[in-house]
Amino acid sequence: MKKAKQPGAWISISVFALIMLSQAEKINAQSTTKLPGLFYDSHFHLTNYVQEGITVQRFLQIMGNDVQRSTLFGIPLQQQWSYGNSGNFAPTYYLASDAPLYYYSFTDAFIAMAYKALPAKDQVKFDPMITGFNPADMYAADHIRRVLKTFPGVFSGIGEFTIHKEFVSSKISGEVSSLINPALDSVLSLAAEAGLVVLLHNDIDMPFPKPGQKPYLLEQMGSLFRRHQNATIIWAHCGLGRIVRPVKEQLAMLEDALTDPQLKHVSIDISWSEVAKYIVATPETISATAALINRFPDRFLFGTDEVSPADSKAYMAVYNTYQPLLEKLTESAREKVLKGNYARLFDAARIKVRAWEKAHAGN
Numbered sequence: 148m149k150k151a152k153q154p155g156a157w158i159s160i161s162v163f164a165l166i167m168l169s170q171a172e173k174i175n176a177q178s179t180t181k182l183p184g185l186f187y188d189s190h191f192h193l194t195n196y197v198q199e200g201i202t203v204q205r206f207l208q209i210m211g212n213d214v215q216r217s218t219l220f221g222i223p224l225q226q227q228w229s230y231g232n233s234g235n236f237a238p239t240y241y242l243a244s245d246a247p248l249y250y251y252s253f254t255d256a257f258i259a260m261a262y263k264a265l266p267a268k269d270q271v272k273f274d275p276m277i278t279g280f281n282p283a284d285m286y287a288a289d290h291i292r293r294v295l296k297t298f299p300g301v302f303s304g305i306g307e308f309t310i311h312k313e314f315v316s317s318k319i320s321g322e323v324s325s326l327i328n329p330a331l332d333s334v335l336s337l338a339a340e341a342g343l344v345v346l347l348h349n350d351i352d353m354p355f356p357k358p359g360q361k362p363y364l365l366e367q368m369g370s371l372f373r374r375h376q377n378a379t380i381i382w383a384h385c386g387l388g389r390i391v392r393p394v395k396e397q398l399a400m401l402e403d404a405l406t407d408p409q410l411k412h413v414s415i416d417i418s419w420s421e422v423a424k425y426i427v428a429t430p431e432t433i434s435a436t437a438a439l440i441n442r443f444p445d446r447f448l449f450g451t452d453e454v455s456p457a458d459s460k461a462y463m464a465v466y467n468t469y470q471p472l473l474e475k476l477t478e479s480a481r482e483k484v485l486k487g488n489y490a491r492l493f494d495a496a497r498i499k500v501r502a503w504e505k506a507h508a509g510n
């Protein structure tokens with residue numbers, strides 16, 4: 148009897164092993180299967196500094212089949228048209244006027260309504276973000292809570308919002324924002340609690356720093372991020388700007404941050420044509436950046452930072468500029484930077500934020 152049982156046991160073990168093997172293959176196949184399209188856009192502005200732009204339906208046409216997912220936000224700041232400053236000239240960009248910028252909270256309702264007007268098959272392509280709060284206001288977190296409760300089922304994150312930005316921060320009416328303001332701590336605490344992805348713009352340094360001058364912004368930002376290790380944070384543009392150039396030790400500084408176990412929750416977006424310009428400037432900058440991304444492929448996200456692009460040519464420009472960098476990435480790193488990391492962070496956010504909204508409905 149014992150001997151008769153053995154072949155049976157052997158067969159069931161073999162069947163079990165086969166099932167396990169095919170499951171492992173499935174998992175393997177999933178991790179190497181390419182997600183559809185060229186990229187997912189982790190940084191996209193539907194509207195500009197005077198709250199105008201293209202419709203989300205037009206954006207869907209521009210995305211076509213090449214871009215199957217994107218974040219969706221306006222710009223929280225409105226450039227005032229001050230007659231006393233520019234007369235009949237109507238500025239549409241922050242560099243076009245000396246008049247101040249102010250926080251325009253209606254942007255969140257505008258984005259939510261645009262999203263809600265879409266059919267479900269198109270809604271799944273977008274991750275709308277809350278931006279219309281003043282990060283120097285202790286009431287900022289209350290605004291975010293109010294938006295989530297007013298528009299449940301819509302938002303996945305907050306941002307792009309700005310703390311220090313060349314030309315911009317100093318133009319905003321009212322108290323200037325800072326990385327050491329407890330108002331910002333309460334925003335990040337709420338983001339962690341609700342599962343909202345945080346997309347933060349903060350320049351890595353001041354424009355034209357003196358040689359040897361320590362970038363105090365970087366130090367303050369490091370402490371801020373370490374205080375909020377449960378938040379999912381994306382640092383926009385590697386901290387670069389129009390005239391905030393890559394500091395000499397930029398890649399070494401990024402490497403320090405990426406190896407810091409207390410900063411595991413921080414990813415970096417390489418969005419903006421200005422940033423692409425620095426990264427693809429020379430064969431050396433391309434190789435050095437590619438080497439860093441290949442070493443930390445889970446920590447970088449592609450984004451365009453396009454503001455209300457007129458057509459697909461304008462929209463694809465940043466992606467096209469980045470080709471020399473993308474070619475130097477391993478296949479798996481490229482897939483993660485272009486799509487995989489976006490899917491991982493925002494899929495998790497959608498689940499967490501929906502759960503938070505459910506738990507807080509009616510409160």
Ligand SMILES: [Zn+2]
Binds near residue numbers: 192452
């Ligand atoms: Zn942006």
